[in-house]
Amino acid sequence: MRKSVSIPLLIVPALLVMAAGVLWGLVIRAEQVNAAREAVLRERTDSCAEAARVLSGLDSLYREQLRMDPAPAYDSLAVRMRETYAYSVAYRERARCIPSICPLAMGTFRLTARFGTRQDPIDGDGRMHDGLDLACPQGNPVHVTADGVVSFIDSDIFGYGNCIIVDHGYGYQTRYAHLSVIRTSENIRLKRGDVIGETGVSGRATGPHLHYEVILNGETVDPEDYINEKL
Ligand SMILES: [Zn+2]
DSSP: OHHHHHHHHHHHHHHHHHHHHHHHHHHHHHHHHHHHHHHHHHHHHHHHHHHHHHHHHHHHHHHHHHTSOHHHHHHHHHHHHHHHHHHHHHHHHHHHTSOOSOSSOTTSOEEEEOSEEEEOTTTOOEEEEOSEEEEOOTTOEEEOSSSEEEEEEEEETTTTEEEEEEEEETTEEEEEEEEEEEOOOTTOEEOTTOEEEEEBOOSSOSSSEEEEEEEETTEEEOGGGGOSSOO
8 A cells, every 4th residue: 555655646746846847948948049139139239330330430531531521522433433334335335346356267368468568469560458368268258357337339340349348437447358249238237257248259359369458547557457366
């Protein structure tokens, strides 16, 4: 009998101790959560205060350096940034319109005549050669060397043969002569690299080649100065 009474008597305090332990654990946990939350809040408040302090420091520094109200200073900065952006857009636009590539793919031609005075291959007279002669098989694709608009197409059997002139704006034009085929038409807007025709032997030519000219403000200039690769 004594054995059967003593077991429940031991179980009750044990359960009480366990319950108290669980309750204590919950209290501790809640305190830890609160402490963590408070720490985060404090940190956030401190960061905001620090940020405000830094900003006000920068602001006063800015005032001090420029010795004027920050509002006009910020305005002038914004104007300068807008001007710089507009300048960079205009500069990129202009760069696209200045001849800068070879009109034939590298490795597909042989440079047979440079810009300058030379002995004419047909009549032997000393004469100014206004462009480059790039000898290659007939039918080699001819690429426009900068953005522009086709301003002139002609077929002249005694001179340039089938010839295209492209106006690039900013005073620049390019001429592509002795073509076998023309693959564009007047007033077409072109992007640098577009194919405009094929090489040939039309006009005053002794063999298939491209005669290429760069014209700046009405005067021919050395096209080699406007090709970003060594010929
Ligand atoms: Zn030529």
